[in-house]
Amino acid sequence: MAEKASPSSNSISLKTVDGKIFKVSPAIANQMLTIQPLIKDSDSSTIISLPDVAAFHLTKIIEYLEGKPAAAPSAVDAFEAQFVKDLSPEELKGLLIAVGYLKVNGLVDLMANTVAKLIENKSVEYVRKFFGVVNDFTPAEEAKCRQEHAWAFDGVDED
Amino acid sequence: MHDMEEKEEHNEGIVERENKGKQNMLIEKDEEHSKWTHIPSDILEMIMKRLNLIDFLRTSAVCSSWNATFTEAIANKHIKPLPELPLVILQSHRISISASSILSIKLEEIKSVCSSWNATFTEAIANKHIKPLPELPLVILQSHRISISASSILSIKLEEVCSVINKNTMLLDSHHIYHGIVEGWMILSISLFVGTAKIIFFLNPITSDVVIVPSPLKFPSNSPIPSTSNLKMGRMVASSSPKCKDCVLVCLFTDYAHIAYCRVNYDKSWTMIEAKGDACNFRDMEFFNGKLYVRTYMSSNSMLVYNLQDSTDNPPNPIVLGEIQPIRPLPESRTHENQTHVKGNVFRFLTTGHAAEELLLIYLFMNSVFETDKVGYMNDIKQYTSPPQVTNCEVFKLDTRSNKWVKLDHLGERVIFLGSNKSYVMSRTLLNCSEELIAENSVYFALYFRCPEPWLNPQLGRLCLTDNKIKYFSLEESGVELDAYPSWFIPSVW
Numbered sequence: 001m002a003e004k005a006s007p008s009s010n011s012i013s014l015k016t017v018d019g020k021i022f023k024v025s026p027a028i029a030n031q032m033l034t035i036q037p038l039i040k041d042s043d044s045s046t047i048i049s050l051p052d053v054a055a056f057h058l059t060k061i062i063e064y065l066e067g068k069p070a071a072a073p074s075a076v077d078a079f080e081a082q083f084v085k086d087l088s089p090e091e092l093k094g095l096l097i098a099v100g101y102l103k104v105n106g107l108v109d110l111m112a113n114t115v116a117k118l119i120e121n122k123s124v125e126y127v128r129k130f131f132g133v134v135n136d137f138t139p140a141e142e143a144k145c146r147q148e149h150a151w152a153f154d155g156v157d158e159d
Numbered sequence: 160m161h162d163m164e165e166k167e168e169h170n171e172g173i174v175e176r177e178n179k180g181k182q183n184m185l186i187e188k189d190e191e192h193s194k195w196t197h198i199p200s201d202i203l204e205m206i207m208k209r210l211n212l213i214d215f216l217r218t219s220a221v222c223s224s225w226n227a228t229f230t231e232a233i234a235n236k237h238i239k240p241l242p243e244l245p246l247v248i249l250q251s252h253r254i255s256i257s258a259s260s261i262l263s264i265k266l267e268e269i270k271s272v273c274s275s276w277n278a279t280f281t282e283a284i285a286n287k288h289i290k291p292l293p294e295l296p297l298v299i300l301q302s303h304r305i306s307i308s309a310s311s312i313l314s315i316k317l318e319e320v321c322s323v324i325n326k327n328t329m330l331l332d333s334h335h336i337y338h339g340i341v342e343g344w345m346i347l348s349i350s351l352f353v354g355t356a357k358i359i360f361f362l363n364p365i366t367s368d369v370v371i372v373p374s375p376l377k378f379p380s381n382s383p384i385p386s387t388s389n390l391k392m393g394r395m396v397a398s399s400s401p402k403c404k405d406c407v408l409v410c411l412f413t414d415y416a417h418i419a420y421c422r423v424n425y426d427k428s429w430t431m432i433e434a435k436g437d438a439c440n441f442r443d444m445e446f447f448n449g450k451l452y453v454r455t456y457m458s459s460n461s462m463l464v465y466n467l468q469d470s471t472d473n474p475p476n477p478i479v480l481g482e483i484q485p486i487r488p489l490p491e492s493r494t495h496e497n498q499t500h501v502k503g504n505v506f507r508f509l510t511t512g513h514a515a516e517e518l519l520l521i522y523l524f525m526n527s528v529f530e531t532d533k534v535g536y537m538n539d540i541k542q543y544t545s546p547p548q549v550t551n552c553e554v555f556k557l558d559t560r561s562n563k564w565v566k567l568d569h570l571g572e573r574v575i576f577l578g579s580n581k582s583y584v585m586s587r588t589l590l591n592c593s594e595e596l597i598a599e600n601s602v603y604f605a606l607y608f609r610c611p612e613p614w615l616n617p618q619l620g621r622l623c624l625t626d627n628k629i630k631y632f633s634l635e636e637s638g639v640e641l642d643a644y645p646s647w648f649i650p651s652v653w
Binding site for chain 1: 198199201202205206209210211213214216217218219220221222223224225226366652
């Protein structure tokens with residue numbers, strides 16, 4: 001908690017891909033497992049650059065880490081439910097990538113669960129649209145994929 | 160600030176992810192798209208392991224990079240879909256392609272998984288890329304249990320099997336083609352002319368893989384069993400998937416006096432084990448810890464244990480395991496005005512735990528009333544006044560140290576699915592199901608009672624062991640053919 005009281009003295013600077021610099025306490029930064037090894041050696045003048053994370057996503061990550069209740073699982077559930085509710089599908093996707101890259105404690109599970117729920121029982125076309133994935137199969141290749149697991153390509157929900 | 164920028168340059172080298180984050184950014188056009196097509200496989204895997212089997216399979220068709228991640232997950236088994244509840248297969252007695260269904264239980268309702276079968280099948284036949292039934296008997300298999308998207312891959316596999324049949328003879332009997340399940344594989348057989356061998360094979364309906372057991376099953380000519388007898392292959396169990404080198408396949412015959420086994424990938428012929436002694440017969444069997452456990456009915460109930468994998472004896476000698484739990488109270492039978500009232504009749508099921516870590520013996524008690532003069536050959540009941548009704552259930556676990564059966568007071572985290580061909584025990588924790596979906600301390604059953612007048616509907620229900628309350632699932636509403644016998648099946652890619 002001492003870090004929080006005096007953020008200027010030993011806070012960590014994180015620079016997002018769109019050039020914004022965020023100052024966070026070591027307690028927060030330490031929950032991003034990917035940058036953990038870098039924190040030890042850094043001082044107040046160090047800026048850790050995050051090439052795959054946009055300012056918006058880092059804002060949300062910090063919001064999550066700072067806002068998550070410490071106790072009562074029910075309070076955590078409520079907080080997490082509200083956290084993902086506020087995000088658009090587009091924001092969810094970007095945040096999942098950022099969170100997966102930074103390996104943010106707790107948020108990795110939350111984001112992956114949320115995204116998995118959103119594509120539950122959805123068609124391949126829906127999944128492509130949802131993720132903005134370009135179908136690079138030839139029609140023959142795609143037909144082959146579908147034939148191999150014909151079981152799975154029936155009776156999906158309407159988009 | 161200038162100073163900082165230099166530092167940043169330096170750090171970027173360390174922080175930059177190994178995969179081609181930068182390369183992606185070079186593709187200016189539609190950056191967001193390219194990023195997701197090349198979604199890091201670790202992130203895709205995080206999503207995939209949170210999907211159920213069907214959604215998991217669908218990821219293979221999204222794009223080539225997703226397909227690569229999927230293919231690797233299948234090959235290495237390091238990413239698996241969520242555990243599934245078993246499906247109910249209804250195999251029809253009529254050999255009609257539209258007459259079988261696969262159902263799943265969802266939120267206390269039965270949901271037909273594959274509703275569009277008939278249309279697809281009709282289309283398949285219209286386009287003649289699948290031949291009509293008599294010439295292509297294996298289409299029946301499809302119809303029973305595969306989501307009938309009637310793919311050409313399936314028919315190629317089918318033709319493989321068919322060519323085997325055509326060399327021998329035409330098809331005579333299409334009954335009893337379904338014998339059991341091992342992992343994601345169904346064990347099926349094709350019946351040929353009386354006296355000729357049966358061809359037995361494994362089918363994985365998810366991958367359309369077929370493994371034919373190289374040695375056909377037939378009784379040796381010096382066998383005391385006349386070829387015209389009513390002997391049929393009944394339940395089959397296997398020690399593992401047929402893709403495993405050591406897979407042993409075992410068949411229990413419906414005379415309950417013979418078991419045949421075959422090491423699928425080694426043996427040129429089947430080995431027959433005969434029940435010894437007048438009152439001894441084989442009732443049920445299951446693989447546990449690599450050995451075959453056979454429940455017998457002798458003057459006292461006992462269990463025989465065979466080590467088939469390493470056996471050099473022919474036929475192998477079993478170890479006799481202590482007595483199994485006697486039925487208490489004994490079933491009662493009273494006849495009154497040409498009606499026989501049976502109370503406490505027992506069906507027994509042998510099955511392993513969800514991770515094959517335990518062997519369970521389950522007694523399902525039921526009451527019924529039938530017309531005393533409507534009992535046929537082999538005590539077959541031809542007409543029930545009141546069909547069998549499940550009343551309660553007892554579960555025993557084999558204590559592997561003392562070889563004794565211990566009654567379980569509570570199922571704990573187990574949920575049990577009972578069926579005559581295959582039963583499953585699953586972990587409620589692993590299923591991660593809500594209480595209303597999979598109730599605590601409960602046994603689900605899918606039963607069928609042979610009785611021709613009238614055909615009895617299959618019974619699908621749930622018994623709560625805490626209060627013996629039963630909930631039946633209505634099959635009429637799901638719009639399936641009802642003269643069918645049900646069995647549980649959990650599909651799998653492996």
